[in-house]
Amino acid sequence: MKKLRNFIKSVIKPLRKILTYLIVEPSVLNSHIAKQVWHETNAFRWAAAYAVKNQIEGDYLEFGVWKGNGFIEAYRQITQYSKRFYEVGVKSTGHKNIFKDMRFHAFDSFEGLPETKNVSNPIQYFAGNYSASEEIFWDRISKAGLDTSRVTTTKGWFENSLNDETAERLHLQKIAIVYVDCDVYESTVDVLNFIQPFLSTGSVLIFDDWFRNKGISTEGVQGAVLDWLEKNQNISLQHYYNCDTRTALFIVKIDGIEKNVKIDCV
Ligand SMILES: C[S@@+](CC[C@H](N)C(=O)[O-])C[C@H]1O[C@@H](n2cnc3c(N)ncnc32)[C@H](O)[C@@H]1O
Known part of the structure; x- marks a missing residue:
């Protein structure tokens, strides 16, 4: 009898610990599942952790959203991380929860690539690939439980849609995190020119297609970024993290003291 009681105790004790942990921190379980389901979780996790811990205020912008997979994951990681950090971690410090005022802006042709x-582009970068309608995007983000009152979509080719009127319509002021997932040089140039006035030191840039184009640094996303930095000598990027087979994250520095550092240690 004593043996049985001890055995039950030895099973129940750790079980209770695990359950308590999951109830207090459900995000642990959610993010674990998300990681299994979608391997690209990492980029958003790193961006969210950095932005939350460093109090980087502003909106999340994604250029090239397709059916919304990345958008949903970014939203989840930012909400989970800020919840964990502000509600469990630093509850009493009075720091502003950066998620509270964050809005989530989606930009796409909804007609695929131009x-x-x-x-040197990879074979999948052909005109029309990754085409999904705006309705599919809204439907999927609603079903995923995002607070859609925080979300905007801007439909159109970037060369036409990324302009001052759009920035005004969206009341853009500050950018915390940008996910650039539009694959090709021309689109990336349009994006960088559009976001530039709203970047500040500390903003995070995620480039999904950094390690593409056979390492040719005059083409693709790398080519666009290097050309942009060349034209804007007051901006430099500090390399932050690489994940999966192609993504790189950077932190923006504007008018920094490290004038000569254009892209730091990639
Ligand atoms: C690889 S998909 C994006 C995938 C998405 N971020 C995800 O996580 O599932 C690339 C997207 O970029 C969009 N795109 C690329 N260049 C564009 C441009 N110049 N104007 C508008 N949309 C563009 C395409 O329509 C496509 O939806």
Whole structure:
């Protein structure tokens, strides 16, 4: 009898600990599942952790949203991380919860990729690929439980849609995190020019297609970023993290003292 009681105790005790942990911190379980389901979780996790811990205020912008997978994951990681940090971690410090005022802006043609000139592009970068309607995007983010009152979509080719009127319509002021997932040089140039006035030191840039184009640094996303930095000598990027087979994250520095550092240690 004593043996049985001890055995039950030895099973129940750790079980109770695990259950308590999961009830207090459900995000642990959620993010674990999300990681299994979708391997690209990492980029958003790192961006969210950095932005929350460093109090980087502003909106989340994604250029090239397709059916919304990345958008949903970014929203989840930012909400989970800020919840964990502000509600469990630093509850009493009085720091502002950066998620409270964060809005989530989606930009896409909703007609797939445009034509591109770069010869080194991977085979999947052909005009029209990754086409999904705006309705599919809204439907999927609603079903995923995002607070859609915080979300905006801007439909159109970036060369036409990324302009001052759009920035005004969206009341853009500050950007905390940008996910650039539009694959090709021309689109990335349009994005960088559009976001520039709203970046500040500390903003995080995630480039999904950094390690593409056979390492040719005059083409693809790398080519666009290097050209942009060349034209804007007051901006530099500090390398932060690489994940999966192609993504790189950077932290923006504006008018920094490290004038000569354009891209730091990639
Ligand atoms: C690889 S998909 C994006 C995937 C998405 N971020 C995700 O996580 O599932 C690339 C997207 O970029 C969009 N895109 C690329 N260049 C564009 C441009 N110049 N204007 C508008 N949309 C563009 C395409 O329509 C496509 O939806």
